[in-house]
Amino acid sequence: MINTKELTIKKTHEALKKGDFTVLELAETYLKNIEEKNKDINAYLEVFDDIKEQAEIAQKKFSDGTATILTGIPMAVKDNILIDGRKVGAASKILKNYVASYDATAISKLKKEGVVFLGRANMDEFAMGGSTENSAYGPTKNPYDLERVSGGSSGGSVAAVAMEGALVALGSDTGGSVRQPSSFCGTVGLKPTYGRVSRHGLMAMGSSLDQIGTIGKNVDDAEIVFKNILGKDIFDSTSQDAPENISTTKPKKIGVPFSFLKQGGIDESVLSNFNETVEKLKKEGYEIVDIDLPNNHYSLAVYYILMPAEVSSNMSRFDGVKYGEHKDGKNLLEDYMLTRGEGLGKEVRRRIILGTYVLSAGYYDAYYHKANKVRALIADDFRKAFEKVDVILTPTSPTPAFKIGEKSADPISMYLADIFTVTANLVGTPALSVPSGFTEKDGKKLPLGVQITAPHFREDALFDVGRSIEGRV
Ligand code: GLN
Numbered sequence: 001m002i003n004t005k006e007l008t009i010k011k012t013h014e015a016l017k018k019g020d021f022t023v024l025e026l027a028e029t030y031l032k033n034i035e036e037k038n039k040d041i042n043a044y045l046e047v048f049d050d051i052k053e054q055a056e057i058a059q060k061k062f063s064d065g066t067a068t069i070l071t072g073i074p075m076a077v078k079d080n081i082l083i084d085g086r087k088v089g090a091a092s093k094i095l096k097n098y099v100a101s102y103d104a105t106a107i108s109k110l111k112k113e114g115v116v117f118l119g120r121a122n123m124d125e126f127a128m129g130g131s132t133e134n135s136a137y138g139p140t141k142n143p144y145d146l147e148r149v150s151g152g153s154s155g156g157s158v159a160a161v162a163m164e165g166a167l168v169a170l171g172s173d174t175g176g177s178v179r180q181p182s183s184f185c186g187t188v189g190l191k192p193t194y195g196r197v198s199r200h201g202l203m204a205m206g207s208s209l210d211q212i213g214t215i216g217k218n219v220d221d222a223e224i225v226f227k228n229i230l231g232k233d234i235f236d237s238t239s240q241d242a243p244e245n246i247s248t249t250k251p252k253k254i255g256v257p258f259s260f261l262k263q264g265g266i267d268e269s270v271l272s273n274f275n276e277t278v279e280k281l282k283k284e285g286y287e288i289v290d291i292d293l294p295n296n297h298y299s300l301a302v303y304y305i306l307m308p309a310e311v312s313s314n315m316s317r318f319d320g321v322k323y324g325e326h327k328d329g330k331n332l333l334e335d336y337m338l339t340r341g342e343g344l345g346k347e348v349r350r351r352i353i354l355g356t357y358v359l360s361a362g363y364y365d366a367y368y369h370k371a372n373k374v375r376a377l378i379a380d381d382f383r384k385a386f387e388k389v390d391v392i393l394t395p396t397s398p399t400p401a402f403k404i405g406e407k408s409a410d411p412i413s414m415y416l417a418d419i420f421t422v423t424a425n426l427v428g429t430p431a432l433s434v435p436s437g438f439t440e441k442d443g444k445k446l447p448l449g450v451q452i453t454a455p456h457f458r459e460d461a462l463f464d465v466g467r468s469i470e471g472r473v
Contacts, residue, residue, distance in 0.1 A: 002029040004164045009073055009221045012167060016062060016072050023062070023072035024055040027116050030074045034118070034165040041141050043150070043159035045079055046087060047119040058114035070228055071114035076160035076169040079120045080127055080203040081212065083107050090126045090203050091135035091156075094343030095324040104201020105236070106170060106212050106229040113228055118166050122156030125345045127172055127205045128311065129153050130180055130417050133408045134347045141404070142184060145444040148401040151181030154215070158185045161215050168225050169215040174205045175303055176396075176421025178213030179433035183396035183449025186435045188222045188466065190214045193456045194428035195240045197226070198233035206310035207238075209303075209425040219434065219466040226459065242457040251454070251461040254281060255291035255389030263297070265416065267399040269439035273448045274395045277436045277469060281393075284468050291385045291392065295377045296423060302378065303422035304415055305358050305371040312355025315348065350411065379427045386455045391465050394420045396433040396449040400441060420451055429453050432462040434469045 002021055015021060031047065038044050048054075058072040077083065080090040082100035084107075089095035103111065110117075124134035132140040132155030140155040142148040143163040150159040154171030158181035161169050171178040173191040182189030191213045202212050214225040233239045256278060261271070282288055320326040320339030327338035340349070358367035385392060398419055407414040424431035433449040440446070450469065454461040 002026060004029055004033065007167060008218060009069060009224050012073060013069050023058040023116065024052060026072060027051050027055050027074050030118060030166060037163045037165060040146055041143055041159050041163050042122055042138055043140050043156045043163060043165055044119045045122050045137055048117060051116060054116045058116055061114045068113050069224060072116060074116050074118050074167050076119060076121045076157050076166035077117055078154050078157045078171045079123050080172055081107060081170055082201040083117060091123045091137055092125045093136045094318050098324045102201065105198035105233045107201060109229050121160050121169060124153035125348050127153040127174055127177055128347050128351055130414055132156060134345055136345060139404055142401045144446055147403055149404055151184035151401060153177040155181045157215055158182050158187050161187050161217060168221050171213050171215055172202055173211050173213040174209045175307060175425050176418050178215060179421050179431060179451055180397050182215060182433040184401035186447030188216050188219050189433045190222045190226055191424055191431050192226060192459060193430040195238045196230050198236040198239045200233055200235035204314040206307040207314065208310060209307060219463050219470055223463045246457050248460055251390035251464055253287045253289050253389040255289050255385055255392045257293045257296060258290050260293060260296050265398055269400060270395045270398060270448060273437050273439065274450060277450050281468060289389050291389060293381045293385060295374060295381050298374050299378055299423045299426060300415060300419055302371045302374050303426060305367050308351040308355035309359050309368050311351045315352050375426050378423060382427045382429060391461050392453040394451050396420060396451040400439055400446040400448055424453050429456055430459045430462055432466050434466045436469060
């Protein structure tokens with residue numbers, strides 16, 4: 001019997017190397033967990049049918065001595081990351097039977113290592129949302145309380161790891177989609193520096209914000225997967241390697257924007273847990289510095305102008321001609337309208353309309369252009385803050401996981417949940433959500449998380465502080 005609860009990538013690698021179990025036995029243990037739990041949780045949209053073949057390829061690497069740390073590691077992949085020859089649909093009806101014609105760069109890198117891809121993870125349609133309720137295939141439920149959301153948009157990837165349905169997972173993060181569900185489900189979620197991981201083969205949502213992120217049960221696992229997918233890629237002109245002269249000094253000073261945290265709207269349980277984390281870090285020798293991020297309160301507004309603008313442009317390719325489902329009307333315009341009207345969900349259509357509006361000739365200057373200017377001011381605040389501190393700490397989400405249906409009728413209340421996460425995407429900095437304990441609601445234990453943000457390319461600082469929070473330094 002393999003006890004998946006105790007496994008980490010390193011432990012699994014050692015066990016596979018020693019032959020304690022085979023790659024197939026490991027994969028089958030996870031498949032059994034999925035069979036038991038997925039009907040309730042809905043983390044997976046599809047479990048792949050070639051796991052035996054994938055396991056054989058990985059096992060061979062162990063016998064011929066070419067195995068690496070990720071060989072045979074079972075992974076869930078968000079439904080917006082392309083795997084050649086496999087269905088991929090961004091949890092949207094419009095891409096119901098769409099099959100990918102190439103591998104995303106992150107996938108081809110992981111294939112080389114012999115990772116075993118278990119299946120496609122559920123998500124908010126085209127990654128738009130914060131609860132996975134916008135999936136065309138029903139929400140992913142929180143493994144800690146089935147009446148609550150898993151978070152989103154990478155809710156399926158995160159829940160897969162939290163329910164022992166995969167050891168690690170890939171998600172995507174445009175405004176918090178790897179970090180927020182991680183804080184709801186007790187996993188570690190990394191959003192790398194913008195451009196550090198190639199976006200080639202990741203379905204675009206907001207191209208200036210999107211990054212593929214990694215999810216694991218601990219900081220080490222999220223770090224290992226990240227280190228195996230990063231790097232400049234000829235297929236993504238915004239991808240880049242870390243500059244050679246980047247500092248790697250251990251972080252000592254942690255900035256906390258205390259005045260921003262006092263603004264209200266943050267659940268008491270989150271605030272007190274956050275303060276406990278701060279105290280813990282103080283005891284471990286970190287210096288806590290009160291910092292000011294004067295334009296931070298504009299982040300949400302800026303994100304919800306720029307993101308839909310980019311969404312409206314990126315979504316134009318789904319017209320029923322080039323990709324996916326097609327509905328026949330009386331003429332081409334009617335084809336477009338029927339296809340998009342029926343194929344795309346409400347939230348996606350809302351964002352296309354919003355984005356088209358802020359980009360329209362009459363409003364471009366008032367909204368899109370102005371938001372871009374404020375984006376630069378927010379980035380400047382961070383630059384200045386990082387002259388004084390090594391990393392910045394905030395809660396990941398203002399609340400623990402909320403109830404299914406609680407916010408879905410009111411998009412603004414859903415958007416407010418992104419208050420702490422969208423800034424890292426606007427600024428391009430890396431950010432990590434780390435579990436920081438639990439709270440109790442309605443008799444159920446619910447995970448909480450804190451978010452660490454570091455200067456560009458300083459993921460190492462995130463992992464360092466993250467391990468201190470885990471208490472494993
Ligand atoms: N919740 C945010 C949104 O709805 C973030 C989405 C994401 O990161 N993909 O836009």
